[in-house]
Amino acid sequence: MKFNYSTFSLALITSGLITLPAISHANDSAELEDLRNLVQELSQKVKILERKGENNDEAAAAAKKESPVIKASSSGFSFASPDGKNEIKFRGLLQADHRHFSDGANDVRGRSNERAGNLNPDGFHSAEDTSLLRRVRPTIEGKVGGKYGFRFTPEFAGGSASAVDAYVEANLSPGLKIRAGKQKSIVGLERLQGGGDIKFVERSYVTNAILPNRDLGVTVSGDLFENKLNYGVGIVNGVADGGNISTGTEYNGEREYTARLFATPFVDSANALSGLGFGIGATWTDYTGEKNLNFTDTTAADATRNGLPSYVTEGQQTFFRYTSNAIADGKRIRWSPQANYYYGPLGVIAEYARVSQDVSLANNGSPAAGGAAAGASVITAGTHKNLKHDAWDVGVSYLITGEDASFKGVKPKQDFDLDKGGWGAWELVARYSEINLDSDTFKNAAGVYAAEGSGIGNAFSDLTKSAKSAETWTLGLNWYLNTNAKVSLNYARTSFDCGALRKGLAQTTNNNASGSNVRDREDEDALLARFQVAF
Amino acid sequence: MKKSLLTIALISAIYGITTPVSAFAKDVNLLNVSYDPTRELYQDFNKAFAAYWKTKTGDNVIVKTSHGGSGKQARAIIDGLDADVATLALAYDVDQLSEKGKLIPKDWQKRLGHNSSPYTSTIVLLVRKGNPKGIKDWDDLVKPGISVITPNPKTSGGARWNYLAAWAFAQKKFGGDEAKTKEFVGKLLKNVPVLDTGARGSTTTFVERGIGDVLLAWENEAFLAQKELGVGKFEIVVPSLSILAEPPVTVVDKFAKKHGNEVVAKAYLDYLYTEEGQEIAAKNYYRPTLESVAKKYEKQFPKSNLVKIDEEFGGWQKAQKTHFSDGGTFDQIYQK
Numbered sequence: 001m002k003f004n005y006s007t008f009s010l011a012l013i014t015s016g017l018i019t020l021p022a023i024s025h026a027n028d029s030a031e032l033e034d035l036r037n038l039v040q041e042l043s044q045k046v047k048i049l050e051r052k053g054e055n056n057d058e059a060a061a062a063a064k065k066e067s068p069v070i071k072a073s074s075s076g077f078s079f080a081s082p083d084g085k086n087e088i089k090f091r092g093l094l095q096a097d098h099r100h101f102s103d104g105a106n107d108v109r110g111r112s113n114e115r116a117g118n119l120n121p122d123g124f125h126s127a128e129d130t131s132l133l134r135r136v137r138p139t140i141e142g143k144v145g146g147k148y149g150f151r152f153t154p155e156f157a158g159g160s161a162s163a164v165d166a167y168v169e170a171n172l173s174p175g176l177k178i179r180a181g182k183q184k185s186i187v188g189l190e191r192l193q194g195g196g197d198i199k200f201v202e203r204s205y206v207t208n209a210i211l212p213n214r215d216l217g218v219t220v221s222g223d224l225f226e227n228k229l230n231y232g233v234g235i236v237n238g239v240a241d242g243g244n245i246s247t248g249t250e251y252n253g254e255r256e257y258t259a260r261l262f263a264t265p266f267v268d269s270a271n272a273l274s275g276l277g278f279g280i281g282a283t284w285t286d287y288t289g290e291k292n293l294n295f296t297d298t299t300a301a302d303a304t305r306n307g308l309p310s311y312v313t314e315g316q317q318t319f320f321r322y323t324s325n326a327i328a329d330g331k332r333i334r335w336s337p338q339a340n341y342y343y344g345p346l347g348v349i350a351e352y353a354r355v356s357q358d359v360s361l362a363n364n365g366s367p368a369a370g371g372a373a374a375g376a377s378v379i380t381a382g383t384h385k386n387l388k389h390d391a392w393d394v395g396v397s398y399l400i401t402g403e404d405a406s407f408k409g410v411k412p413k414q415d416f417d418l419d420k421g422g423w424g425a426w427e428l429v430a431r432y433s434e435i436n437l438d439s440d441t442f443k444n445a446a447g448v449y450a451a452e453g454s455g456i457g458n459a460f461s462d463l464t465k466s467a468k469s470a471e472t473w474t475l476g477l478n479w480y481l482n483t484n485a486k487v488s489l490n491y492a493r494t495s496f497d498c499g500a501l502r503k504g505l506a507q508t509t510n511n512n513a514s515g516s517n518v519r520d521r522e523d524e525d526a527l528l529a530r531f532q533v534a535f
Numbered sequence: 536m537k538k539s540l541l542t543i544a545l546i547s548a549i550y551g552i553t554t555p556v557s558a559f560a561k562d563v564n565l566l567n568v569s570y571d572p573t574r575e576l577y578q579d580f581n582k583a584f585a586a587y588w589k590t591k592t593g594d595n596v597i598v599k600t601s602h603g604g605s606g607k608q609a610r611a612i613i614d615g616l617d618a619d620v621a622t623l624a625l626a627y628d629v630d631q632l633s634e635k636g637k638l639i640p641k642d643w644q645k646r647l648g649h650n651s652s653p654y655t656s657t658i659v660l661l662v663r664k665g666n667p668k669g670i671k672d673w674d675d676l677v678k679p680g681i682s683v684i685t686p687n688p689k690t691s692g693g694a695r696w697n698y699l700a701a702w703a704f705a706q707k708k709f710g711g712d713e714a715k716t717k718e719f720v721g722k723l724l725k726n727v728p729v730l731d732t733g734a735r736g737s738t739t740t741f742v743e744r745g746i747g748d749v750l751l752a753w754e755n756e757a758f759l760a761q762k763e764l765g766v767g768k769f770e771i772v773v774p775s776l777s778i779l780a781e782p783p784v785t786v787v788d789k790f791a792k793k794h795g796n797e798v799v800a801k802a803y804l805d806y807l808y809t810e811e812g813q814e815i816a817a818k819n820y821y822r823p824t825l826e827s828v829a830k831k832y833e834k835q836f837p838k839s840n841l842v843k844i845d846e847e848f849g850g851w852q853k854a855q856k857t858h859f860s861d862g863g864t865f866d867q868i869y870q871k
Contacts, residue, residue: 044746047744047746048729050744051729051740051744051746055729055732055736058732058736059732
């Protein structure tokens with residue numbers, strides 16, 4: 001058979017045509033397998049990466065749970081454990097004030113420590129304009145174990161450092177909180193309002209003059225009935241009216257008992273009464289006057305040396321002092337009904353306080369100075385009295401920029417910002433407050449007005465030097481630049497009953513038996529300005 | 536007068552007889568801090584114990600459980616997680632509660648039977664259906680291209696058992712040659728793409744995320760994965776040699792005392808040793824220690840050649856120091 005190339009070629013081509021797809025198919029399968037493996041490999045890698053991502057997220061979440069929480073906000077700076085049970089907070093309050101007096105005296109007439117220099121025609125030094133730091137209070141407060149905490153607030157205003165608050169507390173439940181150390185008295189409503197939250201530059205006579213400021217001891221307080229009733233009871237060292245105890249001084253061995261109930265029965269309601277709160281506070285103690293004699297510690301403020309206070313105006317000028325030989329001797333009972341109300345931008349606070357104070361006079365030198373050199377001072381027989389002083393006030397505030405008023409600070413709808421056009425929050429405030437002292441304060445045992453140098457002694461104060469009442473109208477404006485910064489301007493006009501010597505009489509002349517040589521102390525016109533930063 | 540006294544006495548007696556015990560029942564809260572794969576076990580056990588305790592005392596006991604890597608859980612208790620009982624993966628972690636936390640006495644392991652391990656387990660290999668990579672023993676895990684899933688021995692008790700089981704196999708294979716053993720375990724760890732913090736995390740990686748060719752797992756966890764998490768998708772491979780894992784339990788005395796739970800906490804652990812407790816353990820694929828129950832479930836658990844921690848590694852304290860403490864063999868051979 002002749003070899004047929006064409007047939008052979010055809011056969012080759014044909015076989016090639018036939019076998020080509022088979023070879024091609026085999027190659028495809030291998031590639032497919034490779035591709036499958038590659039896809040699986042890549043799929044595993046992707047899954048591994050995803051899983052590692054999940055694990056990293058879990059690890060990050062777990063780490064976050066264990067990392068301390070650091071906060072810096074308008075309410076202060078803090079760092080806390082992740083569960084919030086342990087925390088340290090840093091807070092602060094700084095108030096820079098200016099006081100301008102167009103009229104007014106700077107102390108009672110004839111004050112023994114009066115400065116040299118010219119007295120005004122009424123026998124007083126005039127109240128001086130002054131710029132001052134009213135409060136410089138950094139605060140460290142903390143919590144350990146969720147329930148136990150502390151607060152330490154030093155005060156650097158006033159030239160020397162002191163501890164304003166220094167206490168430890170156990171918050172066992174909302175209804176049971178125990179606090180021990182130096183702390184705010186639980187009795188007064190306006191006192192319990194933060195120093196940076198008060199609506200006026202200075203607190204009223206009820207708070208500043210009659211009720212205690214801060215004391216050392218133990219208090220138990222809490223909120224009951226779903227925060228509708230707040231209670232507080234305390235056993236403290238006891239301080240004179242308006243007193244702020246020093247951290248290390250116990251000048252009398254007696255205890256003072258304090259208590260307060262404050263109800264907000266409609267707090268859960270949505271009606272106009274939801275912002276109504278009312279209550280009553282009281283203190284009770286019984287001093288043995290002899291214990292107030294012969295003090296050798298002359299570093300303490302004289303307001304608390306003899307257990308008796310002096311009273312100041314809204315411009316912080318003293319208008320009443322007890323005579324230097326008067327001492328607290330017997331019971332001191334204070335009580336104070338109180339109420340506040342907040343509805344939208346409107347806020348009202350009203351308080352009354354009455355103190356019933358047993359007093360005696362001592363002889364043989366000033367008890368505050370430890371008696372005369374010749375011997376220790378003793379209580380003068382027949383001088384014991386009970387004096388009753390009271391004070392009340394009504395303060396109204398209204399946020400004209402529409403923010404909600406509250407017992408605490410104001411959060412402006414818009415912060416003051418020149419670039420963005422915000423003007424902060426603006427608030428108008430007005431208050432009437434007065435304080436009335438017992439007339440018996442100025443009389444001797446026989447009921448006769450007495451005065452130093454008059455030959456008629458044995459009264460507890462002198463009407464020609466100390467006023468027996470003060471009435472103050474305060475108008476003001478608060479500008480909240482933001483949650484932390486506030487500018488306040490108050491105008492306070494105070495008029496007095498008595499407290500000065502009738503014009504024309506020599507300064508050495510004191511009041512006579514009827515008190516006819518007495519006239520009213522000059523009115524005080526004070527402009528009080530404050531710039532405050534609190535956080 | 537006498538009549539009224541009699542009436543009061545009668546009323547009191549009737550009241551006393553008819554007032555149900557539940558009127559005086561109290562609620563008891565108990566916290567069991569456990570390791571990762573015991574969720575299902577204690578879910579069942581807690582219900583049974585609550586019913587038992589209610590019948591016995593009338594009190595309502597509510598047991599809460601916390602699960603995580605065993606070492607991590609021990610640290611949490613030491614740091615203040617106030618567990619009434621701890622049911623962890625290995626004795627070393629419980630030892631820490633005594634040594635570092637001063638929460639339990641040093642001889643805690645003597646307080647309950649079987650060295651305070653009411654159930655045991657072992658380490659097996661879980662592979663995908665059909666065993667596509669042909670994995671039969673530890674040898675196969677060091678081959679290139681084999682992806683092994685096991686948790687991190689630094690945080691997981693199960694992972695430490697896995698590691699030691701592999702180590703024991705290699706030691707036997709290489710006649711105690713430590714260098715070769717290290718190399719073997721090092722190769723195995725190189726094949727681990729993800730280290731989860733706990734055994735349950737590794738199960739998730741293998742079963743749910745589909746990562747890896749083989750999961751080194753507690754026997755109970757492997758059974759769970761095979762029978763409940765992915766029915767028909769996995770097979771258990773029993774290696775030629777593994778380790779007897781003895782997860783211990785203890786009352787955390789300091790916290791139980793603080794909560795007034797000493798009695799109920801002890802009763803809770805005692806109940807693990809009862810027939811009922813052992814049945815629950817066996818049903819959750821833990822090997823019971825009570826002979827009668829062990830016999831009943833004999834067929835459930837494959838026969839294995841198991842080494843013991845005390846005999847092979849000189850106890851947990853030594854094993855921990857040698858292998859898992861900072862600078863130990865794990866740190867030496869594991870490269871991220």
